[in-house]
Amino acid sequence: MLGVLLGLSAALGFGIAAVFARVGLQDIKATTGTLVSLVVGTIITMALAFVFHTDAILKLAGVAFLWFLLSAFINFPLGRLLNFTGVSMAGVSKSAPIVGSSPLFATILAISIGGESINTMIAIGTLSIIGGLAMILSQR
C-alpha cells in the first residue's frame, strides 16, 4: 500500500511539473525554462544522492561518467528541451500524453536492438498507445 501511495505521489510530482512549466513558458523561452528546471532538480537530486549513496558515489568507476554523459545528452538538451518546447507550443494536455508514451519507444529499441521478444500484452499495449496518439495528433 505504501508503494502505491509513493508511486502515485511520483505521478503527481511529474504531472504538476508539466503544468507549472506550461504557465512559466508563457513568459520564458523553452531553452531558458529547461535550464531553470534543471538547476533546481540537480540541487535536490544531488543532495539526495549524497545523503543516501555516499559510498556508491565515492566508488564510481571512471567509465560510469562516460555513460552519465551520454545519458545526460539524450535526456536533457534533447528530451527535456523537446518536452518543454512541446508543452509551450502544443499545450500541456496534448504534449503530456505524447511524451508519456516513451515506454513504447524504449520497448521498440529493446526489441530491435536488445533482442528482447514481443508478447501479447506488449502487442495490445502498443496498439492502445498508437490509437491514443492518433486521437491526439489528429486534432488541429
Place this chain on the structure above:
Amino acid sequence: MIPVQDPKTRLMIGYAASIGSAVAYGTVAVIGRKIVGDYAPPLVATAFSMAMGTAMVALLFVGDVRSDIGSAPRRGWIMLALAGLAAAWGVSFWYLALDEAPVVLVAPLVGVSPLVSIALTHFFLQRLEKVTKRTALGALLVVGGVALVTLGNQ
C-alpha cells in the same frame, strides 16, 4: 530559438517536439538499464546525468538565458523553478516507491502522470488551453497502453 506565431505551425512543431522527447526518453530508459545494472544506483545516475545536462544546456543556450534575464517577468522564473522542484519530487518519490514495491506495480502508477497534468489543466488552466474529450480519451488509451507494455516487459 525563432519565434513562431502561426497557431497551426506552433501545434505541428509542438507535436513533433513531443514525439522527439518521447523517443529521447525511451532511448534513455534503455541506456539507464545498462547504467543502473553495471555502474551506479538510479538516484546517483540521475543526479550526475542531470548535473552534466545542466552544464550542457547552459553552454548551448547561454544567449537565450541572457536575453530572458533582462526581459522575463518574475512569475515565469518562479513557475519554472517550481516545475523543477515538482519534477525532482517525482524522481525522489519514484525511487522511494521502488524501495517499497516492485517496478511492475510502480511503473504503471507513475505512468498516469499525463492524466494528472490533464486534470490540473482542465481545472486550473482553462484560460490557457481547453482540454477536449478527444485529448482525454487519447491520453487514457496511451496510459493504459503504457501500463500493458510495462507489465509485458517484466
